[in-house]
Amino acid sequence: MKRNSMVALVLTLMLITLTFIGCSPSETPEPSTPADETPKPAQTAGNEEEKPLLDTSKRIELVVWFAGDPAPDAGSVIEELNKKLLEDFNCTMKINHLGWADYETRYSLLLNAKEECDILYSANWLNARDYNRKGAFLELDELLVNYAPELYEFLDRWEEVTMNGSIYAIPNNNVRHDNTGIVYREDLRKKYNLPIPDSVENIEAYFQGIKENEPTMLPTSDKAVFDGTMSSTRFAWNREQNVIGASFGVSYTGYDESKLTEITYDWETPEYLEMLKKIKEWADKGYWSRSLLSAQNDPAVDFDAGLTAAIFNKHMDGWSGHVTTNEVDKDEGWEIGFVPFQNKYGISVLTSAEQDMTVLPIQCKDPARAIAVVEKIFLDVDYFHLIQYGIKGVHYDVNENGEYTVGPKTEQFGPGGLASWCWRNVDFYLESTATPAKVEEMRDLMDTLTPVSPCSFSLDTSNISAEVASLENTIVQYLEPLKLGQHDDPEKGFEEFMRQAKIAGYDKVKEEFEKQWEVFITESGLK
Amino acid sequence: MSNTPRRMRSASLNKRSKLSDLLYDLKHNKALLLMVLPSALHLFVLSYLPMVGIYYAFTNYNYRGGLFGSPFVGFANFKFLFASGTAWRLTANTIFYNLIFIFAGTAFRIAAAIMLSEIIGNLFRRVTQTIMLLPHFVSMVLVGVFAYNILSYETGVINNFLTSIGADKFDFYSTPWIWRLIIPAVDLWKTTGYGTILYLAAILGISNEIYEAAVIDGVTFMQKIRYITLPSLKPTFTILLLMSLGSLIRGQFDLFYQLVGNNGLLFGSTDIIDTYVYRVLRVTPNIGMGSAVGLYQSVVGALMLLGVNYIIRRIEPDNALF
Known part of the structure; x- marks a missing residue:
């Protein structure tokens, strides 16, 4: 019956969670730093030319959190995505959404309570720099070079997502008039x-x-x-x-x-x-x-x-x-x-590079795989169209001019239906007649x-x-x-x-x- | 009734140490202790374990360091609360409103309970009780919207009425003093029905024989209430009072926030600790500062509870909590 303030609520929940789970991760903070993040192959990487291989031997589920609300039919799109991911990376994705109703509170809870989360949406309007200053996100420099070199090459604006000399987020190339x-x-x-x-x-x-x-x-x-x-x-x-x-x-x-x-x-x-x-x-x-x-x-x-x-x-x-x-x-x-x-x-x-970003929170269980998957989504047109437009022939279609047209179930999943604003590659955008x-x-x-x-x-x-x-x-x-x-x-x-x-x-x-x-x-x- | 064995023992052997008391209980009152166990565990896990988190109030929190790895900063997190006398004003407002809620609320609940218990028609009583209970289930967000539609300057119900009878409009949202009445009124509307249940149960628990004896002696209706019902409710009242005093310094955030919002004009008379904290930490969430406020509220609440309990123990030892 107690009606405490939001802050008190956040705190209480946080304290409770911390009692159960929080203490243990804080005792072992070291493995989360990128220096140690690189898995076993890195130990052999004596010469810098040789890049560590991505270890996909273990099947995992990557937990993703986006801001916003998903389209009604997001489930079937994620299912389709998981088929592809399982084949390519031996992993699946669980995509969650922080609804608009109380996204700010839930976002800070997610990080404070170290809830399970491997890939996270972030933005300047979600206090990204403040969280990073307090150490909530992984440094990505080495991860990018090792596991997502093409993405690192493909996107520019890295200097805009650098703090204290290290990259903390992945921007996108969707630069718009703001x-x-x-x-x-x-x-x-x-x-x-x-x-x-x-x-x-x-x-x-x-x-x-x-x-x-x-x-x-x-x-x-x-x-x-x-x-x-x-x-x-x-x-x-x-x-x-x-x-x-x-x-x-x-x-x-x-x-x-x-x-x-x-x-x-x-x-x-x-x-x-x-x-x-x-x-x-x-x-x-x-x-x-x-x-x-x-x-x-x-x-x-x-x-x-x-x-x-x-x-x-x-x-x-x-x-x-x-x-x-x-x-x-x-x-x-x-x-x-x-x-x-x-x-x-x-x-x-122009829109800031920090407008829509992907970050890996420090509780990320497999940063290498997470960043490799993000690279794939950015640079593989099939992945990208699936995430951005849904299933072809169901949620959208393409006409003879290569333009986006509506499909039988567009109402259930329109463009951007997954609220995946941080994963946007304008090069793969379909022209729209609408x-x-x-x-x-x-x-x-x-x-x-x-x-x-x-x-x-x-x-x-x-x-x-x-x-x-x-x-x-x-x-x-x-x-x-x-x-x-x-x-x-x-x-x-x-x-x-x-x-x-x-x-x-x-x-x-x-x-x-x-x-x-x-x-x-x-x-x-x-x- | 159930703790009779323990009482008897305490009364006869109260010179013995507490430890041997406990050992005695362990031996002879196993079943009773076992019944207490779930709630004791519940209390320990949800109230005592999280107390470790008090330490947050003294750190500059950092995600890598966590609870014990973040730098210790002493009382720096409390500074924002005590800067420029804010804490005093907020504490005063919070306590003022809670006192009104407690005393006016209790008065209304007891009155409603007595009235309900005196209603003879069963159907009518049930219907009345249900209607009284309904506001409890209306979300505070909706109450805020209702209030706005009733009070707003241009389109509010009250101002439309005032205009229609040729009177001047009243600008509720820039008149601070009126909120000292509106907020308690809304709270009463919302909580009376629910709070009545406890008192109604207590009244129904009063033995009918007492009333019958009194009627034979020729008491009037009011005398019955004054000399039998009210005194019988005293223990219930004191316990509820003591329990609510513990949270005297915790405001009802949603009540105040939904009604007043971020209307700075009204803060002088409506700002409580909880709304203030929400407002200032909304922009830059800060765990250390949030914990500091929680700790401040808990410490003041605990002191308040101990103090009032001490006074009650002096006056009427039977009604004290401990």
Whole structure:
């Protein structure tokens, strides 16, 4: 009957598990390090030319964990995959999914409790670097050279998944345009002759038009309205997250390579306060619910239901999803528009290599086989198509032009039905006739922009964990209400926030950030 | 009843050492001890063994090192809790709400139990009890959604009603004080039905002869409750009170989180230890800091329990837990 916090729950479970199983692995940590990982053949590898052979004599089951939810018919695809794996590697795979409902908690439990897991999905948004810093993942350098040399050769971007001189994850080659912006109702915009919402003024005009003409709609229900609008003015905004892992108000100047090393403290800029005042005005005009701060809604669901007219911080993929849902799947005359704000600066931010990665957790029972299997999936077209599209003739088909077409059971398993985002090889992608034309056009447009790779800096908070925790609390308590215009006087409210932030340790976080940033730009040759 | 043999012995030979007491029990009360064994094992495995994990609170956790291989950092993990007086405010809020839950909750449960026990129609009583029990099975997430739809500024039921009678709207989600009423109200709604069962059982256990004798002596209905039912419930009440005091400093995370969410405007009157910890460690999960909070809550809870038990032992030794 006890209703403890999530943290307490995590802890209790962790403690219990640890009592039973945790103690023993921690007594023998040594075999997990890659130096000893190499099985017997390695002992004979006196000369470096000779590579150790993969030992497949013992039949094993590799346990895989992905984030997300699988398609209904994933079971039959995995069955088919296991037939192939058994033949090639004398192993099978058990693919599990961390459902969207509580993926963060389950992910950390999986690692903390050292649950059985041999191959794991990881990403920057799942705190990959933080886990690696605490030693949760195996170093892959030698494993790659020994057991997946072709994959090592095939993929580049390894430097983006390197920490402290060793590779900790396998990226993929699915580099996409990652510009973000506002998704809005183009049909309503045209109907009421409103401007395209591509700047603060135009967003305001669009919101006002919706408010006046559509009494049953609210302009938005997205709590990200502040950050989203802000990113239309300062395109550096979205990189804040990449720089520091959470919004501590620090970003660097932008995509201009010559200024890359300059740091901006967003909270200390006049624009920040100006924007807070603007947001207060919008809140007073009733562009979103006054109770939004406590709402547990999903703004994207509200948007699809026709309750609101804008959502923020969307990428191409997100937009494309809304286009399919609202234009293709239902016929109500909706048109879904998209303004990726970075476009007006002529820049296309590419997805980070750390967006979708494969890692081997330290409890992996056979790292050599695991990495060899991953290599096969990446580089063998049959394996890849099976995993990405399902069983040919059942879940998909290929027409005479080599294009993807639907099969009898596509609804049960569409492209990417296994949620295997970390295993993507774009070279083997099948062209699809189903992509909406305007999404294609946008993609073509973005192909012409200057590509920019995101920065892989991530703040190590181990020295400042108490300050980061307090600061996190201060942000939620004092800044978040301001960001939705929930304060009578934004100027005073912001003053109070800055005062509290200083008490919480803002200066110390800044200092630590600068120190680490200096090291980072020196090491990565930016300076 | 079942521990009569042991009681008799303790009473007659309480000068003897505890050890010989135990030896005596082992010899003469084997069956009773065997009956205790499963729960003793359960307690040992689930409550005592995991205590090793307290050590996490003093380490900077690392996956390679595990429990004993991670670097020892002393009290550093407790710092975030005690920085800038946060711990005090959170502890005060947590205890405030739990005291309300305990006392208001108990009052409601006893009242409901007495009323139910006085209902004569069997069918009506069962139906009432079932309806009272229903909220217990509604998930807190749903309760949060209900609450939002009732309280929200633009579309909430209450504000629609206020508008329709020409009154001003009330902005629940930016008025901190009202939550000191709303949260206990929701808790009462949710827990009263379930908590009533225990008291109802206790009331049904009171011997009918006492009531009959009282009726012959001419008591009124209220006197019956005041002088017979309530005093008979005292032991049940004290034990339940003592047990709940042990978790006085553990908040009901889902109740607060689902109702308030991350609404900073309301934190002054709604933030409890559990929601705070969830909020600050959500971004950078930290086992050491999480354990530190758990340890803090356990230590304060244990002290609270010992203290109250001591007081009760002074006043009424029969009702004390130990």
